[in-house]
Structures are given as structure tokens and as C-alpha cells.
Amino acid sequence: MGIDIEGYLAENKRLVDEALQSYLESGSPGQTKLREAMRYSALAGGKRLRPILMIASCDAVGGEREKVLPVACALEMIHTYSLVHDDLPSMDDDALRRGIPTNHKVYGEATAILAGDALLTDAFGLIVNKGREAGIDSGVLCEVVGDISSAAGSSGMIEGQAVDLLLTDTEEVSLGDVERMHMLKTGAMITVAVRTGGRIGGSNGNDLKRLASYGSSIGLAFQIIDDLLDIDGEGDLGKERGGDARHGKSTYPEIAGIETSKRKAAELTRNAILQLRDFDGRAEPLREIARYLGCRTF
Amino acid sequence: MGIDIEGYLAENKRLVDEALQSYLESGSPGQTKLREAMRYSALAGGKRLRPILMIASCDAVGGEREKVLPVACALEMIHTYSLVHDDLPSMDDDALRRGIPTNHKVYGEATAILAGDALLTDAFGLIVNKGREAGIDSGVLCEVVGDISSAAGSSGMIEGQAVDLLLTDTEEVSLGDVERMHMLKTGAMITVAVRTGGRIGGSNGNDLKRLASYGSSIGLAFQIIDDLLDIDGEGDLGKERGGDARHGKSTYPEIAGIETSKRKAAELTRNAILQLRDFDGRAEPLREIARYLGCRTF
Numbered sequence: 001m002g003i004d005i006e007g008y009l010a011e012n013k014r015l016v017d018e019a020l021q022s023y024l025e026s027g028s029p030g031q032t033k034l035r036e037a038m039r040y041s042a043l044a045g046g047k048r049l050r051p052i053l054m055i056a057s058c059d060a061v062g063g064e065r066e067k068v069l070p071v072a073c074a075l076e077m078i079h080t081y082s083l084v085h086d087d088l089p090s091m092d093d094d095a096l097r098r099g100i101p102t103n104h105k106v107y108g109e110a111t112a113i114l115a116g117d118a119l120l121t122d123a124f125g126l127i128v129n130k131g132r133e134a135g136i137d138s139g140v141l142c143e144v145v146g147d148i149s150s151a152a153g154s155s156g157m158i159e160g161q162a163v164d165l166l167l168t169d170t171e172e173v174s175l176g177d178v179e180r181m182h183m184l185k186t187g188a189m190i191t192v193a194v195r196t197g198g199r200i201g202g203s204n205g206n207d208l209k210r211l212a213s214y215g216s217s218i219g220l221a222f223q224i225i226d227d228l229l230d231i232d233g234e235g236d237l238g239k240e241r242g243g244d245a246r247h248g249k250s251t252y253p254e255i256a257g258i259e260t261s262k263r264k265a266a267e268l269t270r271n272a273i274l275q276l277r278d279f280d281g282r283a284e285p286l287r288e289i290a291r292y293l294g295c296r297t298f
Numbered sequence: 299m300g301i302d303i304e305g306y307l308a309e310n311k312r313l314v315d316e317a318l319q320s321y322l323e324s325g326s327p328g329q330t331k332l333r334e335a336m337r338y339s340a341l342a343g344g345k346r347l348r349p350i351l352m353i354a355s356c357d358a359v360g361g362e363r364e365k366v367l368p369v370a371c372a373l374e375m376i377h378t379y380s381l382v383h384d385d386l387p388s389m390d391d392d393a394l395r396r397g398i399p400t401n402h403k404v405y406g407e408a409t410a411i412l413a414g415d416a417l418l419t420d421a422f423g424l425i426v427n428k429g430r431e432a433g434i435d436s437g438v439l440c441e442v443v444g445d446i447s448s449a450a451g452s453s454g455m456i457e458g459q460a461v462d463l464l465l466t467d468t469e470e471v472s473l474g475d476v477e478r479m480h481m482l483k484t485g486a487m488i489t490v491a492v493r494t495g496g497r498i499g500g501s502n503g504n505d506l507k508r509l510a511s512y513g514s515s516i517g518l519a520f521q522i523i524d525d526l527l528d529i530d531g532e533g534d535l536g537k538e539r540g541g542d543a544r545h546g547k548s549t550y551p552e553i554a555g556i557e558t559s560k561r562k563a564a565e566l567t568r569n570a571i572l573q574l575r576d577f578d579g580r581a582e583p584l585r586e587i588a589r590y591l592g593c594r595t596f
Contacts, residue, residue, distance in 0.1 A: 031478075032460035034452055085415060090407035109388035113411065114460050117383060117418065118452035124422045125447030128440040138436035142426040145443055149423030154332055154416035162330035162412050180329075 005288040009052060015065075016051045017043070020073045023126060037107040037115035038122075042080045044098045049222070050189055051076045053289065054197035057211055060276070060283035063201020070130030071144060071200060074123040075193055078152050081119035082189075084112055086161060092247055120152075136200055144196050151192035160185025164249070173250035179220065182252070187219035194286075210275045217272035218290050221265045225296050227251035228261055269294035303586040307350060313363075314349045315341070318371045321424060335405040335413035336420075340378045342396045347520070348487060349374045351587065352495035355509055358574070358581035361499020368428030369442060369498060372421040373491055376450050379417035380487075382410055384459060390545055418450075434498055442494050449490035458483025462547070471548035477518065480550070485517035492584075508573045515570035516588050519563045523594055525549035526559055567592035 024039045051072030058068040087094040087102040088109060094102050104112035124145060131141045150156055163181040167173050194215030198208050230244050231253055244251050253261040272290045276283045322337045349370030356366040385392040385400040387407060392400050402410035422443060429439045448454055461479040465471050492513030496506050528542050529551055542549050551559040570588045574581045 028453060030452070030457050030460075032457065032464050034457055034460040038452060081415075085411055088408075088411065090411065110386075110463055111460065113383055113386065113388065114456050117379075117415075118456045120415065120418060121447055121451035121456065125444050125451060128443045128447075132440060138440045142430060142436045142439050145426045146423050149419055149421075149426075153419035153423060154328070154336060155326060158412050158416045158419065159328050159330060159332055162328075162332040162409065165408055166330050 003284050003288055005285070005292050008056075008285050008288070009047075009292070012052045012055050013048045015055070015069065016048045016073060016076060019069050020076060023070070023073055023130070033107055033111055034114055034118060037103055037111050038119050040106060041084050041097075041103045041115065042077055042119060044100055046076075046080075046098055048076060049293075050079050050193040053190065053193040053215070053218075053286075054200075056285040056289055057194045057197025057215075058201035059197075060211070060279055060286050061198050061201035061203040061207060062282055063197070063203075064135075067131075067134045067136050068197055068200045070134055071127050071136075071196060072193075074126040075148065075189070075196070077119045077123040077126070078148065079189060081116040081123075082152075082157055082161070084116040084119070088112060091161070091165065124149075140199060143199060147192050147196060147199070151188040156188035156192075157185055160188065167250055169248040170250070173255065175252070175255050178250055178252050178255060182220055182223040183216065186223045187216050190219035190222065191215035207279075210278070214272045214275040214286065214290070217268045217275065218293055221268035221272070221290075222293055224252045224261050224265045224268070225293065228253050228258065228265070229296065231258070265294060301582050301586055303583070303590050306354075306583050306586070307345075307590070310350045310353050311346045313353070313367060314346045314371060314374060317367050318374060321368070321371055321428070331405055331409055332412055332416060335401060335409050336417050338404060339382050339395075339401045339413065340375055340417060342398055344374075344378075344396055346374060347591075348377050348491040351488065351491040351513070351516075351584075352498075354583040354587055355492045355495025355513075356499035357495075358509070358577055358584050359496050359499035359501040359505060360580055361495070361501075365429075365432045365434050366495055366498045368432055369425050369434075369494060370491075372424040373446065373487070373494070375417045375421040375424070376446065377487060379414040379421075380450075380455060380459070382414040382417070386410060389459070389463065422447075438497060441497060445490050445494060445497070449486040454486035454490075455483055458486065465548055467546040468548070471553065473550070473553050476548055476550050476553060480518055480521040481514065484521045485514050488517035488520065489513035505577075508576070512570045512573040512584065512588070515566045515573065516591060519566035519570070519588075520591050522550045522559050522563045522566070523591065526551050526556065526563070527594065529556070563592060 020042055024042055029035060054072040054075060055065055055068055058065060083097060084103045086092050087097055088104055095105055096102065103115060107115065127145055128141055132138065152158065160181055164185055167177055167181060191212050195208055195212045198211040203211065227244060230251070256264065269290050273287050276287055318340055322340055327333060352370040352373060353363055353366055356363060381395060382401045384390050385395055386402055393403055394400065401413060405413065425443055425446070426439055430436065450456065458479055462483055465475055465479060489510050493506055493510045496509040501509065525542060528549070554562065567588050571585050574585055
């Protein structure tokens with residue numbers, strides 16, 4: 001059942017990059033640098049983890065990749081907006097992202113805020129407009145808009161960022177606090193990526209639950225490993241190492257210790273794969289992505 | 299055919315205020331001040347012009363008010379987010395809005411950015427979730443999400459704000475520049491309010507075009523009159539008068555002169571009402587709103 005996971009990731013990253021580029025280059029150029037600033041961050045590379053997970057989840061239930069692609073790109077636009085806003089001076093005040101200067105360093109703070117707003121706003125239009133062109137049923141599209149709004153909004157990612165800011169420089173942060181923050185800030189969007197792929201692929205209630213549970217497990221594992229890499233990793237992160245400590249952020253490994261964190265990440269990875277036990281060979285990419293993420297160098 | 303327009307506006311403002319309050323108070327309270335900050339700006343009063351226009355437009359084509367109300371509230375949430383972000387230090391740096399301190403003055407810049415992001419994100423979820431509960435067809439909801447995303451996004455309101463920032467402190471701004479900026483920044487959202495009311499009310503192609511044309515005319519008239527009031531009005535604006543000049547903004551009256559601006563606003567108002575000539579008595583509130591906006595004290 002072995003698949004070439006690196007090939008699979010590269011092929012789907014290329015699909016997402018090309019589609020994103022075509023969506024972001026269509027439309028009138030406008031009078032301002034707004035669209036340039038949107039493209040700057042959205043086309044700056046990145047692993048494309050969320051859209052690839054959505055595609056892999058659609059593959060896992062035998063859905064059509066052409067249908068899911070525009071929605072996958074919209075989710076990546078929402079992820080990108082969140083990075084642009086998180087990097088702002090009043091938030092994490094970061095100068096580097098994905099190896100290049102952050103949006104506000106290049107375009108100024110006002111344009112960076114607007115570029116983030118526009119990536120978020122345009123993403124919802126992309127879902128319904130390109131989703132219908134691709135043949136997704138309107139009822140399914142409404143579910144998808146509701147799911148993604150919920151994952152990205154005030155009960156999901158944005159609350160996660162607010163909790164992150166609250167915990168920053170706070171004494172006595174518990175492991176539960178950090179876990180809840182990660183589940184909201186990163187987990188919700190990764191979970192909705194996987195759930196949405198299944199939904200567009202035509203999956204039913206119980207399978208959707210299992211896919212969501214897979215997503216929520218790898219979401220937390222991903223974040224714990226990210227935090228481990230920030231302390232002690234090898235290779236190029238595209239940003240300065242040690243940023244968490246410098247920003248006064250409490251991380252999972254800092255509170256639980258490095259060994260416990262590694263064990264937790266491995267356990268979450270196993271649990272994610274276990275959720276897919278009733279899926280057939282078409283779910284192999286999802287399983288391999290979990291293994292691949294669980295084995296990142298640290 | 300006379301209707302009590304002030305009564306109509308007050309009644310619908312109350313409907314919108316109550317519905318908004320109930321939407322924004324549902325859900326878990328969260329660990330942070332995010333939801334409090336969202337409510338602070340969304341429930342701070344305001345004329346509720348956009349949602350009332352959407353309701354009046356639905357009335358004009360004989361639609362059901364219960365169906366349009368959640369979408370009307372979502373549009374007001376998007377309008378509110380745009381005000382919260384426009385007031386930020388890196389944008390217009392305003393201290394007062396609707397008579398009270400701006401969001402970032404109360405909650406800090408980071409939370410204000412996040413509260414804006416969350417109002418925008420949650421609005422799209424509100425449209426599809428409450429819209430379906432209210433019985434709007436999924437296909438219509440997809441059209442509505444597409445229309446609102448387009449009006450609010452990188453080809454609409456956000457580009458308008460970017461143009462506004464570009465024109466600020468620029469020498470030699472033309473009347474055409476200011477007009478285009480207003481059409482994007484204010485006009486697109488007012489137009490989509492009217493169009494969406496018609497769409498949800500079950501209106502067809504040509505009627506929708508006329509409604510949109512009505513919206514675009516009153517949108518520009520509204521902005522010209524706002525600029526006149528900022529220079530020379532009476533009564534409480536809820537913000538300091540003379541803000542445009544202080545911010546180095548070129549306004550319609552500054553370039554065209556006060557008398558020409560008044561004539562232009564009157565002409566736009568007449569044109570708006572003319573668009574409704576084939577509509578029956580149910581469009582009387584829309585006509586009266588145009589007259590009412592055209593006669594604000596200046």
C-alpha cells in the first residue's frame with residue numbers, strides 16, 4: 001500500500017499553487033497595491049498543508065479533485081490572511097515569514113491589514129462562485145461556508161489567536177491552556193480542511209466524524225512538533241528559530257518537557273491513523289500525511 | 299401614498315438591533331474579550347442604513363421580512379468590521395465613533411483587529427446558517443454570499459478604503475477620483491444591500507438591476523451629503539466635525555464646491571427614485587428613504 005508521499009505532496013502543492021495564482025491574478029488590477037499585497041503573501045510558498053489535506057480527504061472518500069480545489073484554495077487564503085494579521089506590530093510583530101519580509105514590512109501596516117481582510121472576504125466568494133462552477137451542490141456549499149466560518153471565526157481560529165495573546169507573558173500557563181489554544185488556533189482550521197474534503201467528496205455523517213477526529217488529532221500533533229522544531233530543530237523554518245521564547249509564549253514542550261511532547265505527538269499521530277481504520281486504500285495519502293508530519297526532523 | 303418614514307426607520311432599526319443582539323449573544327462566551335469587543339462596536343447604535351435598505355428592498359418586491367433579517371444583520375456586521383478597522387491607528391486613527399471611544403481605544407489594537415476579523419468571518423456563517431433556517435433557498439444563499447463577498451472584498455469596499463488611503467494627503471485629487479473611491483468604499487455595500495433584499499424577496503433580473511441602480515445612486519448621494527455634513531452641518535454626528543479636513547482627505551464638496559455638491563446629491567436622489575418607477579406602492583419605503591437621506595440637515 002506504499003505511496004510516494006513526497007511526490008503526492010509535491011504534486012498537490014503544485015496544483016494548489018497554480019490554482020491560487022490563477023484566482024488571485026484574475027479580476028481588475030485596481031488602482032492600489034492591495035492586490036499585489038494579497039498575492040505577495042498568498043503566493044509566498046508555504047507547505048499548503050490545509051488545502052492538501054482537503055484534497056487528500058476528498059480522495060479518501062472517492063471524490064473529484066476538480067471539485068474540491070477551489071475550496072481548498074479559499075481555505076489557504078483564509079490561512080494566509082491569519083498569518084498576515086498575526087505578524088502585525090500589535091500582534092506578534094514578526095519581520096520574517098516563509099523566509100521573506102512580512103507583509104506589513106513591505107507594504108505598510110494599513111495595506112497589510114486590508115490585504116488580510118480582502119483575502120478573507122474574497123475567499124468566501126471563491127467558495128460559492130468557483131464551487132458552483134465546479135459542480136458542487138448549493139446545499140453542500142452552504143454547509144461548507146458555515147463550517148469554514150465557524151472554524152475561522154470567533155469560536156475557532158480568531159478566538160485561538162486572542163487566547164494566544166492572552167497567554168503571552170502570562171505566568172503559570174497550564175498544559176490544558178496551551179492545548180485549548182492550539183485546538184482553536186491551528187486545530188480548527190486543519191479539522192475543517194479534512195471535514196470539508198470529505199463533505200465535498202460526498203461523505204456521510206459517521207465518516208465525516210472520523211475524518212474530523214483525524215484532523216483534530218493531527219492538528220494538535222502538528223502544533224506540538226512545530227513548537228519542538230522552534231526550540232531544537234534542524235533545517236530552514238523560513239523564520240528565526242526561538243521565536244516562541246522571544247515572544248514570551250508558553251509552548252507545549254516548555255511546559256511538558258521535550259520527551260513527553262514527543263510521546264504526545266506520536267500518540268496523536270497513531271490516534272489519527274486509527275480513525276481511518278474503516279477507510280480503504282484511497283485513504284492511504286491521509287495516513288501517510290499523518291506519518292510524514294509525525295516524523296518531521298526534531 | 300404617504301408613509302411615516304421616521305416610524306418605518308425606527309421600527310426596522312429596532313428589529314435589526316434586537317436580532318443582532320441575539321446573534322451576538324449566542325454561543326460560548328469564550329476565554330477572552332473578543333466577543334465583548336465584537337458586541338461593543340456592533341451594538342453601539344448607528345443608523346442601520348444598510349440592513350434597513352435590505353429590508354425595504356425585500357418589502358418592495360413583496361418578500362418576507364423574516365427571511366431577509368439575518369442576512370441584513372450579517373451585512374451590518376461586515377459594515378461594523380470595516381469601521382473598526384478603518385478607525386485603527388495605521389488607518390484613520392480615530393478616537394470617537396458613534397459618540398463613544400473607538401474599539402481599539404477600549405480594547406487595544408490587537409483585539410480590535412481580531413474583533414473586526416471575527417465580525418467579518420462570523421457574518422458569512424450567519425448568512426448561510428440563519429438564512430437556511432429562515433427558509434431561503436440554498437442556491438439563492440450562494441448568490442448572496444457571492445454578491446456580498448464581491449461588494450465587500452478586493453474589488454469593492456476594501457479597494458475603496460485602499461484608494462481612500464492613497465488619495466489622503468495627495469495633491470490634485472480629481473472629482474472622478476473621489477467619486478470612484480466613494481462608489482467602492484460606500485456605494486458597493488449600499489448597492490448590495492438593496493440588491494440582496496430584492497434577491498431574497500424573489501425578484502427577477504431586470505428588477506434586480508433597477509434596485510441595484512437605485513442603491514448605487516443613493517450610495518453616492520449619501521456620501522456626498524455626509525461630506526457636506528462634516529463641513530457644515532448641525533446636530534450630533536457622533537464624531538468630531540471637520541474630521542475629513544483634519545485627516546487630509548479630499549471630499550466631494552471641497553473639490554466641486556458646496557452648491558454643486560448639493561445639486562449633485564439632489565440629482566442622484568431623483569435618479570434613484572426614477573429607477574423605481576415600475577414598482578408599486580410596496581416600494582414606497584425605498585422611495586421615502588431616498589427622499590429622507592436627500593434631505594438630511596446641511
